[in-house]
Amino acid sequence: MLLVQALRDNELTQLAANRHAAHAFSQALAQQSFEPFVPSVPLTVEDLKARAIQATAESQADKGIDHTLHTCGKCTTIWRSKGFTLCPICGLDVGTILMLNYHQRNDLSDAVYAQKEARYFYTKEGLALPKEHLRRGLDEFRKLLYEYAPWYDKTSRKMIQACHKDLSTSGGTSSKVALAIHFFEEEWKVAPEEKNTFCPE
DSSP states (O other), X not given: OHHHHHHHHHHHHHHHXXXXXXXXXXXXXXXXXXXXXXXXXXXXXXXXXXXOOOOBOOOHXXXXXXXXXXXXXXXXXXXXXXXXOOOTTTOOXXXXXXXXXXXXXXXXXXXXXXXXXXXXXXXXTEEEOOHHHHHHHHHHHHHXXXXXXXXXXXXXXXXXXXXXXXXXXXXXXXHHHHHHHHHHHXXXXXXXXXXXXXXXX
């Protein structure tokens, strides 16, 4: 009986201590002033417009074929950027990248695999193709490209870039694909420049 009474007293003492601690904590919270939580807000369109840059006469070829050309659907501005950015002029559109459709991809693949197998040789740097064979291979591929893909436009940097990207990402590791990729890199160097392009990077 004495044991039960002692346990009950101990439990009541513990309960009173817990209530006192909870009351003290709530009093301390009431006395503190908290600033309201303000979530971080991403950049607004106005912020991005303020960062817009000026047109550049800088050569697109110098930036490399992997420096993607984007076209604004609102104001038709063309700019170069490896990532997705808002139009540097109107700031209203992320822009479109030219990509080959299903039929164009098939046509390009047919042109690539219609090539004759090139004869490579090994150098200290790795696999290589003699310059004379390379020139003939590029000429042969140009004829095959115009035969299988009459839609190809060598004056369009966006078209050259789209073909290069398609082969680079899903063309495989064949030597025929390697020669075609090199062909588009050479086309990129001599293609006409856009009058005004922008380069946020």
